[in-house]
Amino acid sequence: MRKIILSVIGVLVIIGSILLAKSLIASKNKPKPVLEKVVKTVFIDTVKNGQIQIEIPGNGSLVAKRRVEIYSEVQGIFKTSNVLFKPGQKYNAGQSLINLDASEYYATVQSAKSNLYNAIAAIMPDLRLDFPEIYQKWQNYLNAFDLSKSAPQLPEMSSEKENYFITGRGIVSSYYNLKNLEQRLAKYTIRAPFTGILTEALVTEGTFIRNGQKLGEFIDPSEYEMEVAISKSFASLLKVGEEVQLTNMDKTNTYIGKISRVNGSIDQATQTITTYIDVKDPNLKEGLYLEANIKGETVEDAIEIDRNLLLEDNQIFILTNGMLNAISVTPVYFSDTKVVLKEVPNGTIILKRPVPGAYVGMLVKPFDASANQ
Missing domain, CATH: 2.40.420 (conserved putative lor/sdh protein from methanococcus maripaludis s2 fold)
Known part of the structure; x- marks a missing residue:
């Protein structure tokens, strides 16, 4: 019985082996799957x-083309006026910016003016006797002399004798001393050099101002300048007078400027060349940051x-x-x-x-x- 069971098991193993071998042979004959090629769009x-x-890009901040830092060359008390010395205040050309109390110095000028007048008046009798031909000229000068106004220029010397006589009486030296005092007196009033606006005020009315003290800054808001650093490789493309398109950072406003100057030297540290662009627009303010597109050559x-x-x-x-x-x-x-x-x-x-x-x-x-x- 045992032999029969072992014989059956052996036959089953042989049959299974044959079926497994046929299955493996059949699987080798199956075609390999073809991979689809990926084609990108x-x-x-x-x-x-x-x-x-x-177009050469650049950027920079606007600076007033005409600006003045205001300093005092004399000292005195800042007098009050109808126009307050405050940032944002507008002034016309020639309008007084600052008036310092000059009453004491004014008296010194008037004294020197009086001394000159007296010195000329003292020589008039001698001129009538010794130089009758020039007497009337100097008499007319005295008649035009006004102590409330600036001293008029001395008459022109017509001869060497007249020059020696007038100079010897100390009149010429007294005249130029007076003119020097008048020039300094004028510095007690600081006037606007052009129509513009005050952007910085460092003093107020009643302040004692000292010689050499900075008082503020004054600009002309009608024209601005922007400094742009351009790579040296574009130096040949920069042309004075060329129009430049400028835009603000938000790209909401566009302005037209012109290249006014191109620096003749290259910055050794950055290897850039400085270009200056002028722009006018009533909406511009000093310090505004703009981007520039400078037109170069056409390729x-x-x-x-x-x-x-x-x-x-x-x-x-x-x-x-x-x-x-x-x-x-x-x-x-x-x-x-x-x-x-x-x-x-x-x-x-x-x-x-x-x-x-x-x-x-x-x-x-x-x-x-x-x-x-």
Whole structure:
């Protein structure tokens, strides 16, 4: 009985082995699955060479083209006036900004003026006797002499004798001493050099002002200047008188300025050249930050693309027969986001947007906007 059971088990093992072998042979003959090739969709553009206007970016803050720091050359008490000396106050050209109390110094000037008048009056009898031909000239000078006004210029000397006589009496030295005092007296009143606005006031009425003390700042708000640092590589593109488009940081307002000056030297530390742009607009204020687009030269037969489409070895991807290829190009200008290229044949199909992981020979297909509608 035992032999029969072992014989049956042996037959079953042999049959199972045969079936397993047939199954393995059948599985080897099955065809391998074909992997579907992935074809990426890309955005493309067709090259059309033309004129590209190069724009050089820059930025800076506005500064009044005409500004004056107000200092005192004399000392005295700041007298009150009808117009308060406060920031934002407007003044016309020649209008008094600050009046210092000059009563004591005014008396000194009047004393010197009186001394000059007396010195001339004392020589009049001698002039009548010894120099009758010039007597009337000096008499007319005395008649025009007004102690309440600035001393008139001395009559012109007509002869050497007259010069010696007048100079010997100390009249010429007294006259110039008086004019020196009058010049200093005028400094007790500080006037606006031009029509403008006060932007800084460091003193108030009643303050004792000292010689050399800074009193404030005064600007002309009708014209501003912006200083822009431009890379030295663009120095040849900067032209005095060229119009420049200026925009504020919010891109809400646009202004037109002009290049007024270009520095003749390059900053050794930054390797930039300083350019000055003039701009006029009633809405502008000093200190406003603006961005400038300076027009440079016009490049013929060129295209402009995004900088991230340019490969490291000055190549760009093109589309030929459904796959990517690369061609060499010549970059002529780089901005922050764009690059201007030459030597790209017309009609060449190039990428409009970068493709992650792109390589030469990669299968791609152009994006069809009509298929998604």
